Amino acid sequence: MKTTKAYSAASATAALASATIQRREPTERDVQIEILFCGVCHSDLHTVRNEWSSIMATTYPCVPGHEIVGRVTQVGNKVSRYKTGDLVGVGCLVDSDHSCPSCQANVEQFCPGAVFTYNSPDKHGTAPVTYGGYSESIVVDEGMVLRVPLNLDLAGVAPLLCAGITTWSPMRRWGDIKGKKVGVVGLGGLGHMGVKFAHAFGAKVVVFTTSPGKKEDALRLGADEVIISTNAEEMKQHAGSFSFILDTIAAEHDINAYIGMLGLDGNITLVGAPETPLPVSAFALLSGRKSLSGSLIGGIKETQEMLDFCGAHNITSDVEVIPIQKINEAYERLLKSEVKYRFSIDMASLKD
Incomplete structure (x- = not known):
């Protein structure tokens, strides 16, 4: 286990605040990623404030964020697709059972064993639930990692993941x-x-x-x-x-x-x-x-196809880049639709 800086909510009424969380050491199939940018999705706000309690109650502390772009810092010994230094992305999924009909059909989002990037039971036991991208780093199963086109602005790429x-x-x-x-x-x-x-x-x-x-x-x-x-x-x-x-x-x-x-x-x-x-x-x-x-997000295969298409056609999300310290203000602006059109957090600010 290792500790990493993050921003989390302690309850449905608490503001997001600086915290320290645990991340597991990479297993043989895992990729460890230094997070460079994380998009802000309205789902983050709903989850932090437990507004979807009838469908998926929030477990606290909650570290949101499922639009992640970063750089690989370590890989497990059976990882073949990525190496240290690669630019990669992580969307709404960090794991699945890899064998059910949904996984075989490349629609892992419908897998009964799907593990979502945050507020999902953590099968590794690192914490009660998974912690998302409002943090310095994340460890993800290789099969859920996406390659990011090198020609695109990384802040604008992050929201593409959702x-x-x-x-x-x-x-x-x-x-x-x-x-x-x-x-x-x-x-x-x-x-x-x-x-x-x-x-x-x-x-x-x-x-x-x-x-x-x-x-x-x-x-x-x-x-x-x-x-x-x-x-x-x-x-x-x-x-x-x-x-x-x-x-x-x-x-x-x-x-x-x-x-x-x-x-x-x-x-x-x-x-x-x-x-x-x-x-x-x-x-x-x-x-x-x-x-x-x-329709609910998309599978890993089609998400990679989407990223490749965006790279070929120079498509990114229109974003306003913010430091993590302004995330609570961003949530209030999100409620008022005062952003064109997504917030993207520069995670280097977490080091401040």
Whole structure:
């Protein structure tokens, strides 16, 4: 065991504060990583404040962070993919059982034995639960480590490990969207990545937003058009014309209004997670053979494919880099949507 600096929350009402945690020595299959940047995800805030207690109660102390970019400092003697000095990433998963049908199908996020990067039972017994990326270092199973393209800004790469793969996965699974009309609902941390990917895939990209002030930024990010969703006339003009819509909204909203935007065999996929169930009109789906689905991050193989694509097309997340000492302020700003579009923590600040 070794100690490392971190920022953790002692309870649902406590601010994140400097702490010392334990990390295991690398096993034969492990990679030890010095963390350089860690993105801030809204899931971090939900978990720290135990807002998902009915689904996954938080165990304290809680060290969040699952958008990790760093440099390999040590590898186990059976590690073959990585060596000391490599630039790598770690997303929402740090282990799985490697043998179940989900793992065999490269969708480890659905493995019954999946170990998430933080607040997940630690099978190594280092601590009651796993500790995430708001820390100096992390030790991860080789199979969950990702290679980072060398040409990309590392601060902007970090959010790709969650926001990036969360939007990439459903678009790729839906099929070739080149030339098709694709909608992105919401222009936040997830939505801005959805726009960038859809544009790179060659789709006609339309952003739905309630904020007229976001129009200019949506066009800058790659949107071809912006619809103000509170404008009934604008919505009516586009009814029944979309092949695919990515819904990134995590708050309660009228899902049926967007189902009505779909054409024949169109699909709307939820990647936002509203706490309150959304009423869905059966007739809205039946008319046009439309479908509603959900998607959760992505497997390791497709996450690496996403990173490689980003390297080839120079795609990163738009970030505001902060020191770890400003994380509590960042959480409050996150609640007010006062960031364009993700925070990325410079973990060198943890040494201060």
